[in-house]
Amino acid sequence: MSTRLFHFVLPSPWRAAEPSADWAPPSLAGEGFLHLSFAEQLAGTLDVHFEGQDEVWLLEVDPNGLGEDLKLEPSRGGADFPHLYRALRRDEVLGWWRLTRAADGHLAPPELSGEARRPGAPPTGPG
Numbered sequence: 001m002s003t004r005l006f007h008f009v010l011p012s013p014w015r016a017a018e019p020s021a022d023w024a025p026p027s028l029a030g031e032g033f034l035h036l037s038f039a040e041q042l043a044g045t046l047d048v049h050f051e052g053q054d055e056v057w058l059l060e061v062d063p064n065g066l067g068e069d070l071k072l073e074p075s076r077g078g079a080d081f082p083h084l085y086r087a088l089r090r091d092e093v094l095g096w097w098r099l100t101r102a103a104d105g106h107l108a109p110p111e112l113s114g115e116a117r118r119p120g121a122p123p124t125g126p127g
Contacts, residue, residue, distance in 0.1 A: 004112070005036045005061040005070075005082055008045060011098075011122070014057065019124040022087035033071075036061060036082040042109035044076065046099075054101045057122050058110065060094045093121035 009025070017023060028034050037045045042058070050056050063070070066084060075081040095117035097110040110116055 003063060004039050005063050005066075006039065006042060007034065007036050007059045007061055007088065008050065009057050009059060009122075010053065011055055011057055014122055015124050015126070017124055019090075022089050024087040028087060033083040033085045034088055036070075036084055038082065039109075039112055041076075041079065041081065046107050046109060048076065050107060053107065056099045056107065058097045058099055059088075059121070060096065060117060061088065062092045062094050065092065090121040095119050096122045 009023070013025070014023070023034075025034060035045075046056065061084075069084055069086045071083050071085060072080040073083050097117050099107055099110060101107050
């Protein structure tokens with residue numbers, strides 16, 4: 001199992017968030033945690049939760065320092081998924097990828113090589 005952690009965001013809410021604030025998506029308020037995925041879970045997460053979206057950003061999250069706020073819990077299909085029981089600090093984002101729907105209508109996870117990702121967190125503010 002991968003030790004790399006990832007979180008998907010939609011560009012509009014990310015850009016609208018206060019640049020200096022921690023990232024707290026609706027799932028944090030509604031469910032009490034922020035959804036993360038391991039690399040091998042990315043395609044399934046895109047298929048289930050982002051159908052109809054033309055653009056999604058994938059953030060790689062630094063697992064160091066998450067401590068007891070990170071829990072592995074059964075979710076889709078009984079598989080353990082990482083859940084973060086607090087907001088994500090922007091300095092915990094190691095890098096990100098911009099995913100767009102392909103001509104065939106498919107939204108796929110990126111090749112996860114270090115060269116492909118943009119370092120740091122995605123920009124906030126007007127696009």
